[in-house]
Amino acid sequence: MRSRLVVIGAAFFLAGLLGSCKRVHEDRAEVRVAYLQIIPSLPVFVAQEQGLFDKENLRLKAIALSSSNDLVNAMVAGQADLLPATSLVPIIHLEIQSPGRVRIFSHSRMNDSNALDKIIVKEGSPVHAIEGLRGKKIGVFPGTAPSHMLSAFFKKHGVDPGSASMVQLPPQAQISSLESGAVDALFAYEPVTTTALVHGGYRQLFGSVYADLLNPCPIGASVISREFERSHPQLAVRAVRALQQGVDYMAAHPAESRTLLTKYIKLSPEIASRVNIADVTLSNQVDIANLQQFIDLLYQTGEIPERIDAHRLVDLTPAVPTR
Numbered sequence: 001m002r003s004r005l006v007v008i009g010a011a012f013f014l015a016g017l018l019g020s021c022k023r024v025h026e027d028r029a030e031v032r033v034a035y036l037q038i039i040p041s042l043p044v045f046v047a048q049e050q051g052l053f054d055k056e057n058l059r060l061k062a063i064a065l066s067s068s069n070d071l072v073n074a075m076v077a078g079q080a081d082l083l084p085a086t087s088l089v090p091i092i093h094l095e096i097q098s099p100g101r102v103r104i105f106s107h108s109r110m111n112d113s114n115a116l117d118k119i120i121v122k123e124g125s126p127v128h129a130i131e132g133l134r135g136k137k138i139g140v141f142p143g144t145a146p147s148h149m150l151s152a153f154f155k156k157h158g159v160d161p162g163s164a165s166m167v168q169l170p171p172q173a174q175i176s177s178l179e180s181g182a183v184d185a186l187f188a189y190e191p192v193t194t195t196a197l198v199h200g201g202y203r204q205l206f207g208s209v210y211a212d213l214l215n216p217c218p219i220g221a222s223v224i225s226r227e228f229e230r231s232h233p234q235l236a237v238r239a240v241r242a243l244q245q246g247v248d249y250m251a252a253h254p255a256e257s258r259t260l261l262t263k264y265i266k267l268s269p270e271i272a273s274r275v276n277i278a279d280v281t282l283s284n285q286v287d288i289a290n291l292q293q294f295i296d297l298l299y300q301t302g303e304i305p306e307r308i309d310a311h312r313l314v315d316l317t318p319a320v321p322t323r
Helices: 002-027 039-049 068-076 088-097 144-156 171-180 192-199 209-213 226-231 233-252 254-258 260-264 288-301
Strands: 029-036 058-065 082-087 102-107 117-122 137-140 165-168 185-189 202-206 220-225
Touching (some): 029 068, 039 082, 039 260, 082 233, 088 220, 102 233, 144 165, 144 288
Parallel strands (some): 029 082
Antiparallel strands (some): 117 202
16 A cells, blocks of 8 residues: 555656646747848757757747848837847838837848858859949849949949949849849849859859948847847847857857758758858947948938937937937
8 A cells, every 4th residue: 555655656746747847848938039041040040950049948939031121020010029130221220210129239240251242243244343334234132222232332433323223133033134134243142142153154243242331241130129128138138148159159160050051041052051151249249330330321322311329229228319
């Protein structure tokens, strides 16, 4: 009888222990991370593979979206807590239109050696310098910012932007449009550029437009919802730490990290091993002066309607204008 009670007691103890473990698992707070299936999202992919959110006792809800504007809209709608590796341009637009929604905790430090953009032409193109693009059609990524940046780049190099035609093309149509002659050049991003150059028939006319205008260029940024930070300050700290541990892992294991691009964005191993991956800051390395330079550049090109103070996007408790 006693042995039976011991067995029953042990069973209850084990059941209680398992139940406790289950509750701990279920009580892990959910963090919603919206991201794009692009190369700069590699820290997210690393965090998923390495279980870095699990290590912070967080439950990751990864939400794949199609554009940086979609990311911003998801955060504004209260559907996302963090946006890693989004374009800084719509973030600045958001700050102008609706101040105090997000805080930047990391940004790119893009230079010509690790840039995500290039200008490419067909191998047999008669164009061998920027001046040769006068009167030509240039395929650009959709949206106003790439066209504004390319216009500023042309002006810097003594080319009238009005002398060239800019044709907005989604990435999947860019190489075929260049091949067919629908455009004479591409101002394109990874992995389009590396894919074209590796497969042959194309050559680089110029390196990074963004890095030429501002070096380093903080074109990519990772942001967190200020409402999430206010409501769940400790969860916010842990979520940012998980992503930044992903950045640390990438630095320590670059080749292994690159292989994840074959899984998460379906690049071939050859392209995944060659694409550029821009350097990004940690939270204690955010360069406010560099961000201000980029804001000023966007204002000078007409991309944004007003010049704002970069501290508004970075400080934990920023002073924002009332509207």
